[in-house]
Amino acid sequence: MSDRLETRLRELAGDLRVPEPGPGLAGAVVARVAKPRRHRLRWAVVAAVVLALLGLAVSPVGAKVTGWLDVGGVMVRDDDTVPTGTPVVPSESGRSLDGAAFEPLVPAALGPPDGVRVTDDGTLVSMSWSAGGRTIRLDQFAAGLDPYFWKSAPGAEPVTVAGRDALWFAVPHEVTVVPEGGQPETYAPRLSAQTLVLPLPGVTLRLEGDLSRRRAVEILASLE
Amino acid sequence: MRSGDLDAYAELVTRHAPMAVRTATLLGAGTDAEDVVQEAFVKAYRSLGRFRDGAELRPWLLRIVANETRNHHRASVRRGARERAVALPAELLDPGEAVADHEAKERLLAAVAGLPDRLRVVVTCRYLLELDEAETATTLGLPRGTVKSRLSRGLARLRAELVEAGREADHV
Numbered sequence: 175m176s177d178r179l180e181t182r183l184r185e186l187a188g189d190l191r192v193p194e195p196g197p198g199l200a201g202a203v204v205a206r207v208a209k210p211r212r213h214r215l216r217w218a219v220v221a222a223v224v225l226a227l228l229g230l231a232v233s234p235v236g237a238k239v240t241g242w243l244d245v246g247g248v249m250v251r252d253d254d255t256v257p258t259g260t261p262v263v264p265s266e267s268g269r270s271l272d273g274a275a276f277e278p279l280v281p282a283a284l285g286p287p288d289g290v291r292v293t294d295d296g297t298l299v300s301m302s303w304s305a306g307g308r309t310i311r312l313d314q315f316a317a318g319l320d321p322y323f324w325k326s327a328p329g330a331e332p333v334t335v336a337g338r339d340a341l342w343f344a345v346p347h348e349v350t351v352v353p354e355g356g357q358p359e360t361y362a363p364r365l366s367a368q369t370l371v372l373p374l375p376g377v378t379l380r381l382e383g384d385l386s387r388r389r390a391v392e393i394l395a396s397l398e
Numbered sequence: 399m400r401s402g403d404l405d406a407y408a409e410l411v412t413r414h415a416p417m418a419v420r421t422a423t424l425l426g427a428g429t430d431a432e433d434v435v436q437e438a439f440v441k442a443y444r445s446l447g448r449f450r451d452g453a454e455l456r457p458w459l460l461r462i463v464a465n466e467t468r469n470h471h472r473a474s475v476r477r478g479a480r481e482r483a484v485a486l487p488a489e490l491l492d493p494g495e496a497v498a499d500h501e502a503k504e505r506l507l508a509a510v511a512g513l514p515d516r517l518r519v520v521v522t523c524r525y526l527l528e529l530d531e532a533e534t535a536t537t538l539g540l541p542r543g544t545v546k547s548r549l550s551r552g553l554a555r556l557r558a559e560l561v562e563a564g565r566e567a568d569h570v
Contacts, residue, residue, distance in 0.1 A: 179553055179556060179557055179560070180525065180553070182502075182506055183506070183510075183521070183525035183526065183556075184525060184528070185503075186503055186506055186507060186510075186525075186526065187525060187526045187527070187528055189491055189492075189503060190424070190490045190491065190507075190526060191490060191491070191492040192419060192420045192423045192424070192431075192490065193419065193423070193431070193432075194416065194419070195415035195416060195418075195419045195432060195435065196432060199411060199412075199415050199432060199435065199436060199439075200408040200409075200411040200412045200415070201408070202436055203407070203408070203411050203436055203439040203440055203443070204404050204407060204408045204411070206436075206440045207404070207407070207440055207443040207444070208404055
């Protein structure tokens, strides 16, 4: 009798008609998640933390999704500049490193940067170099690399830069920020570029651009 | 250049949407199922960072859908929905199609709908959504043992109910 009832329930399952999802569902979802929820970031207190984490908490999200689907992903990173297809030159670019909360390093291999930006609190310094329509960007965060990031970074290749451990991302990733005690914030793709992440004592560097691994290592090995 | 991850996620949504809508509908979201599912996929995206490596995707997604269905239900109760929608309305059985033994199926559906909530959702996941016990447990956020015991209680209730209904039918 037990089997009979279970069989009947299974047959019933086959006869139930549920509406198909509308064709706009995926688009509506993506439109919503692509919108950065900026209001949360305006909390002055956490702003500095968030800025630092933006570049650091590259989450396994992108790799997971692409792992499930077997399709390529895109390097995702967030910035307060407009979306663009090339690496972003810091807005309000200047040349001054004044106001940085630490001693920013400049890679000799690239020479003086074309653009420099220091956040108000001095915890994030961004530099860019443009040549031949290509841009290289270097962000320096006055923060250590999250150990979790280090362990979980998917698709990362450990490399050595002047004797120090670094992570090379040839496959693009998505960025999720996790403010302390808060919900993870995921940021929509902005650009596609390789990245080299180098943690130094008290400062973490992120180099981005259309670079080979060898060239990226060479650039960060020339920091002065 | 915002293809990549978002495109991938769109594909994931498309792939899992039918099951998600079915889950929301059968767990009681009714005609709002698609809204519930949209909300669930937005939340899932924002929670992907917490997805445990090695875990299974489908039950993880369905759990978010089930939670969202519950939230939706609570919200409509708060808004003062005049009457509680029937969790499993008879319209789910398409009358236009030649469903064999239609009346018996309607009776069975009504019996499932009439189960106490905690038994109904377990029976619904296990049989109407055709999830296995482990997936049912994850989807509903219940321990495996609880799923087992509620399933057997649910089936016992249904059996009693149907015997009763059958007896009445015989006497008509």
